[in-house]
Structure formats: C-alpha cells, structure tokens
Amino acid sequence: MNERDFIALLRPLAGPGGLNLDDDAAVLTPPPGQDLIISADTMVEGVHFPLGRIGGGFSERLLRTALSDLAAKGARPIGYSLCVAWPRERDQTWIKGFVRGLADAQASFDCPLIGGDTTTTEGPLVASATVFGVVPTGTMVTRSGAKVGDDVWFTGTLGLAEIGLKVMKRQAVDLSPSERLASEEAYLRPEPRFAFRKTLRRYATAAADISDGLLSEAGHIANASGVCIDLYGSATKNADFGDDYELLFTSDAANQNELLKAAGVIGLKLTRCGEVREGSGVCVDGVPVTPTGYRHRF
C-alpha cells in the first residue's frame, strides 16, 4: 500500500483542524481560557506489542496509551497526529485493521486525527501518536506538586494487563473465560481515566499514569516534587508490573471522602496506597526501595 492509499483510508478520521489531510499542516487552536497539553507515545512492533497480532489491536492500544497521559494531566482530548513507519511487505488487511482500531479509539474519546506522516522501513513497524488536550488555563496536573503529608492513591486494579499479556502469549494461566477476556482487554484496550479528570484537577497535587509500574511512577513523582513517597506494603503487590495505565496521584489527606465519593459516582476503584513524606525517592513501609521500572518486551 502506498502513502496515497493509506492517507485515503485515514481521511474519514480527520477532524476539522486536519484540513481533510490535504495539507502539510494542521490547525489546532485551544479555546480562549484553555491551555494546550501535548504528549507523545511511540510503539514498536515486537517491543511494545506482539508481532503478528491484528493491526487494530496495535493502533487502538497506541492511541489509548497516549491518551492516558492526557487523562493523568486532567485534560480533555481534542485531537492527535500519527507518524508511522511501515514494513514494506505489510498486507492491506492488517493496515485496514490498523485504521479501524484508530477509528474505534478516537470515537470512544471524541478525539479526531489531525495529521502526521507516513513512510516505509526495512525494520519493524514504528508508530508514534502525539495527542493534544485542553485544560482551563494553569490547571494542568503535573508530576511536581506532591506535598509532604499528602495521601497517595491509585485508580483501578494493578497487574491485570500483565495477566492479559500472558493470555495473549498463550502462557498457562488458570482463568475463567470472563477473567481471560477482562485481562486481555486490560492489556489491549487500556482505559484513559478521562471520567476522573475534573476530580483530579480539583484535588490532586500531582499525578501520572502508571505505564512502567507503581514503584517506577512513584519515583518520577517523588523526584519531580522533591519529596519521598512512602507506599504501604499491602498495596504494592503488583507494584512493578507495567502497562496498566491506571493513575497514581497525591492529594491532601483532608480530601479522602470527596475523592472516594467522586470515584464512586463513576464506578472507579480507588486505593489509598501511601503517604508523602520529607526526603527523596520511594519507600515501602518506611524502607527505601529502588524502582526498576518495567515495560513488557517481546
């Protein structure tokens, strides 16, 4: 498939700022009173995604993981651009699946394609999604605002994507059919926590998504905020598994009830998993640990 044919497949995905994918550039201006938030994720087939899976799985996961970063910042998505380097021999069915996966993901989050670039490579497929979101001016939730005395929380269930990956790799796992499905979904279609974004902007002092594991992400927030994050041992069972794309955030201890209520309204599980202390780095029950970070490799 040549570049022109690929762009023709993508054209129905283009939003107003994408100028029908007829131009060299897109226009994407945030509304007055809003900041534009930008994040990017790159996935390599065989590194971040199993070889030989259908194209729709690859693209949907790519866009969802990229959008997860926007959700962690309290942002609402407004568009994305896509750069793809294709292996020359990739077949049309796979590519059409790839485009369908994008269509599904962008429809779920009302986030149209605005542009990008496409080329071929002798190596594995490499795709980058750059995602754009908005927040009211000055309200982006950073990694750097955690305060001593804050509670530390995470959303959802950690470790599910790890099980899903094992299912996909056909490694022996003793699961019911519904558990298999739920775990594979967690890996293939991580859910950016946009439903929680207003609560995050209102109550969180710092936040990030847990792409490389709980300990690793706690380390990023601790470093950026100049504090120590002390996690409860009971909450760190699946702490160094990656790929969950749940949120880790800090919030003043006075907000516990409000947070649990807001999460309850949208059916989101919330776990208090530690406290912010003076110092640096990450502890578990007061004992310093070195986060290794982990993202699955194939």
Place this chain on the structure above:
Amino acid sequence: MNERDFIALLRPLAGPGGLNLDDDAAVLTPPPGQDLIISADTMVEGVHFPLGRIGGGFSERLLRTALSDLAAKGARPIGYSLCVAWPRERDQTWIKGFVRGLADAQASFDCPLIGGDTTTTEGPLVASATVFGVVPTGTMVTRSGAKVGDDVWFTGTLGLAEIGLKVMKRQAVDLSPSERLASEEAYLRPEPRFAFRKTLRRYATAAADISDGLLSEAGHIANASGVCIDLYGSATKNADFGDDYELLFTSDAANQNELLKAAGVIGLKLTRCGEVREGSGVCVDGVPVTPTGYRHRF
C-alpha cells in the same frame, strides 16, 4: 544508552513548556489572537538518510525539514516534540552528535524542545519530529487557495540537494570545492524559509514546500485547490528531484513587483514558473503530465 541518560542529554534543549522533560506532557498555548499550526515529519535511517553518517546530520536535517512545512504555512516556530526509536547498539558518540544537531537546528530557529518519547527497536533508527508554530488567527497559508489566473512561483534553486546527495554517496560529480560544500549543505541543512513568511501570508493564495519535487508538489496544490497548475517548461529542469525544501506558491499576478522586492530584501531568489488555469492536475507548457513524486531512498 538507556532512556534516562538520553533524556538527561536532551534536558538542556527543553523550553518552558517542556517542564524540564520531567513530566508526561508539555504545555504549549498559542498567544491570544494566534492559531497553532502543527506538522510532523518522520525519517528512517537508510531510507531518508544515509546509514553511517554522524548523528548530528540526521537530527539537524529532520528538524529542518519538519520546520520547512511551518515556513510554507507562513508560521513562526515555537517548539517541537521528538519521538525516537533507537537501534539498541547505537553508540554514545552518535547519540551525542544527534543531540548536538538538534541543539544547532533549534538555536537557528528559536524553537525549543517540549517533549516526546524514546524507545528501542531491532530495526533501523526511526525518528519523528512534530513541530508547532503560530500565525495570526485565520492567516495560515493552505494548499487549497490557488485561484485561476494566479502566478506560480518557487524560491531558491531546485536540484541542489540532489547534487549534494551524490556528493555524499561519493558518486562522481565534477564540482569545485565550494560547489560541493554548497550542495552538501543544501541536502544536510535545508533552510526553512521563515524569513519569507510574512510576505507569504500577505500575498500567497496557496503554498507548500517542495519535498518530493516540483511537479509532485504542484499536483498537491492543484488537487487541493481544484485547479490546473501549468508550469513553464523552462522552469522545470529539475522538477522531479526531491529534498529541496524550497517553497512553491501561488499569488495574484498583480503582486509580481511586491514579491520580487520582498524576496530581494532578504536575498532570496524567486522564480516565476507557471500559471494557474481552470481544470485539474499539472501541465508543462499546456501539456498534461503525471507527477511521479520523488524522495531519495538509500
């Protein structure tokens, strides 16, 4: 080199919106009264750039070619993000060169790094630059505004990058030392025509950069504008060579003197190369041609 070490090298390149590359996202809000313009370019080593060259050449060319699209839209650059998939075995000297090349290019155009993503690949190096610029609201020069009766123009000298590429591939070319240098520069360090952006916004009805050759780019503008672009045979000598990154634009025939004067002030060569007619596609001296498009492959 691991991701953390690479980010440490990049950190000095980060602009204010890049949050010291400590966060998952960047903030980049255009000033009031300005539209944000976005474009992206992907380069694959061995496809768009010779294998084995120093890293600085790759990165500088990548950023300059991406910025060229912003210049073609009449925009002023304000930042860029970078996604890189590294071959695992790439040595530190090459990577440091890559970072220096970025530093040189961004300093030339006052365009800081704001973020991105980095990973490893079993295949060749793939890098994407997404560039951000601004124009006064509603003034972006598109591909779609060419009007019947407009003149067609290009900037600079076409075909120079082609010669530069031959020099780099050590193919026999009969050139003086200064000609060799100039042509290699044209390939390695294409000059985004930002100095011409205000003139373009004022006088151009449509514009694009000539990345894939004059005929090919004329075809894009003709299609997007719903017109025929009829080029003078005398001006199309190097019409299907790519990689020049000069500008092709259309403008009302009444603007000839103003255009030549504005170009003269900044020392930019301007060639009137055709006219916009009713119809579709591209002609040379009235005879329809099929643009093949061309970007150098290695």
